[in-house]
Amino acid sequence: MKPYSSNSGSGDVMATSTMTGEQIVEATKRHTLFEWSAQSVVDPIPVARAQGIYFWTPEGKRFMDFNSQLMCVNVGHGDRRIVQAIQRQLETLAYANPFMATEPRARLGEKLAELAPGDIDVFFFTNGGAEANENAIKIARSCTGRHKILARYRSYHGATAGSITLTGDPRRWAAEPGLPGVVHFLDPYHGIERGWEDAPRALATLEEVIQLEGPQTIAALILEPVTGTNGILVPPDGYLEGVRELCSAHGILMIADEVMSGFGRTGEWFAVNHWRVVPDLITMAKGLTSAYVPLGAVGMRRHLAEHFRDKVFYGGLTYNSHPLACAAALATLAAYEEDGMVENARRIGAVMKTLMADLAARHRSVGATRSIGLFGIVELVRSRRTREPLAPFNGTSSEMTALGRFFREEGLYTMVRWNAFFTNPPLCITEPQLREAFAIIDRGLEITDRAVAD
Numbered sequence: 001m002k003p004y005s006s007n008s009g010s011g012d013v014m015a016t017s018t019m020t021g022e023q024i025v026e027a028t029k030r031h032t033l034f035e036w037s038a039q040s041v042v043d044p045i046p047v048a049r050a051q052g053i054y055f056w057t058p059e060g061k062r063f064m065d066f067n068s069q070l071m072c073v074n075v076g077h078g079d080r081r082i083v084q085a086i087q088r089q090l091e092t093l094a095y096a097n098p099f100m101a102t103e104p105r106a107r108l109g110e111k112l113a114e115l116a117p118g119d120i121d122v123f124f125f126t127n128g129g130a131e132a133n134e135n136a137i138k139i140a141r142s143c144t145g146r147h148k149i150l151a152r153y154r155s156y157h158g159a160t161a162g163s164i165t166l167t168g169d170p171r172r173w174a175a176e177p178g179l180p181g182v183v184h185f186l187d188p189y190h191g192i193e194r195g196w197e198d199a200p201r202a203l204a205t206l207e208e209v210i211q212l213e214g215p216q217t218i219a220a221l222i223l224e225p226v227t228g229t230n231g232i233l234v235p236p237d238g239y240l241e242g243v244r245e246l247c248s249a250h251g252i253l254m255i256a257d258e259v260m261s262g263f264g265r266t267g268e269w270f271a272v273n274h275w276r277v278v279p280d281l282i283t284m285a286k287g288l289t290s291a292y293v294p295l296g297a298v299g300m301r302r303h304l305a306e307h308f309r310d311k312v313f314y315g316g317l318t319y320n321s322h323p324l325a326c327a328a329a330l331a332t333l334a335a336y337e338e339d340g341m342v343e344n345a346r347r348i349g350a351v352m353k354t355l356m357a358d359l360a361a362r363h364r365s366v367g368a369t370r371s372i373g374l375f376g377i378v379e380l381v382r383s384r385r386t387r388e389p390l391a392p393f394n395g396t397s398s399e400m401t402a403l404g405r406f407f408r409e410e411g412l413y414t415m416v417r418w419n420a421f422f423t424n425p426p427l428c429i430t431e432p433q434l435r436e437a438f439a440i441i442d443r444g445l446e447i448t449d450r451a452v453a454d
């Protein structure tokens with residue numbers, strides 16, 4: 001293979017690629033499978049290096065990472081503090097099996113106990129979010145002796161056997177029938193055309209589902225406190241509090257899936273903090289290490305952890321509490337604190353909200369904008385009157401494809417899904433950088449505005 005060198009573009013990190021972007025794409029497509037896609041249509045961006053809110057192709061084309069990759073690189077790319085912590089740990093102790101006790105594991109448990117809501121202070125470490133949810137199900141079933149799990153339709157909880165069954169969105173369909181005992185219920189949000197239900201109404205429907213299923217059969221209810229890929233759905237005030245009350249009233253454990261919404265994304269360490277709700281179990285991944293290395297965790301309240309004092313915890317993973325991952329998480333959490341990134345997400349998030357409102361005022365294809373902290377989405381419509389989405393549920397359209405192409409040409413990377421696109425930059429973003437991204441979005445929306453008839 002022809003060696004190819006690239007050090008063009010700005011940023012401090014220099015990298016040498018031995019393959020061109022084209023060679024990388026060709027070989028990855030030939031020899032590896034891409035997720036959730038028919039392989040003939042995938043069109044990956046070759047990535048050689050990254051720094052801060054930017055990443056570069058081997059040829060030096062710069063992209064602003066407006067989705068923090070997969071809503072996970074919360075601290076931004078190339079943070080030396082995390083890189084060095086991983087290097088130090090690698091040189092000292094790369095791996096110890098999960099029956100051992102290591103310092104990074106000890107320190108991370110302590111640190112998470114300090115950060116997690118309420119009396120959640122015991123953690124089981126996994127390789128990612130899906131496994132965190134798998135173990136949350138196990139813990140809930142073991143602690144309650146019940147088997148059913150309630151989950152919402154507009155949700156994503158991971159791709160492993162149990163987690164994909166919890167998932168409510170169309171990624172579940174191919175995995176059905178899945179895990180027995182999972183029951184889905186509706187959210188307060190019913191799509192761009194029907195809009196929102198208020199909290200009392202949504203809670204009344206949930207209570208009906210609980211009654212119909214038999215509360216004594218339900219081990220847990222899992223939800224994303226602020227739903228991620230299914231629409232950055234910020235619940236109406238009173239909703240999460242009401243879910244908490246219903247769970248407590250019926251002995252159902254509340255699992256908050258904070259895999260995407262945790263670690264500053266919403267302008268709080270965890271999204272549940274906005275409503276002062278303490279779940280019984282909390283799952284996390286992504287921002288825990290900012291994806292520098294894989295790590296997930298399920299945290300539990302003290303009384304649930306007590307259950308396993310005499311009873312066996314039937315769960316295990318070779319890479320549970322991996323020292324490199326724990327060291328990376330400690331350095332990531334320290335970086336959030338040192339740079340005040342959670343506060344930055346709140347402060348810049350307020351600016352983002354005004355920029356999004358401005359888009360809605362100026363572009364007729366903007367049907368709705370939603371955000372909390374630096375967790376945002378813009379939903380596009382074909383008609384302001386009927387609010388018909390610009391692409392159907394679980395589908396796409398020529399206009400959405402054209403918008404995605406425009407963003408890519410302009411060096412703005414974000415996720416374009418169905419009739420919407422996301423605004424989820426790293427939490428270290430500055431206001432000028434944010435405005436630069438919104439200037440590109442503003443021009444892109446001229447494409448989608450042309451599709452609006454009224």
Ligand SMILES: Cc1ncc(COP(=O)(O)O)c(C=O)c1O
Binds near residue numbers: 159229260
């Ligand atoms: C809310 C939520 N839960 C769980 C997961 C699954 O995490 P992982 O891909 O690390 O298994 C995701 C991934 O996007 C997620 O957004």
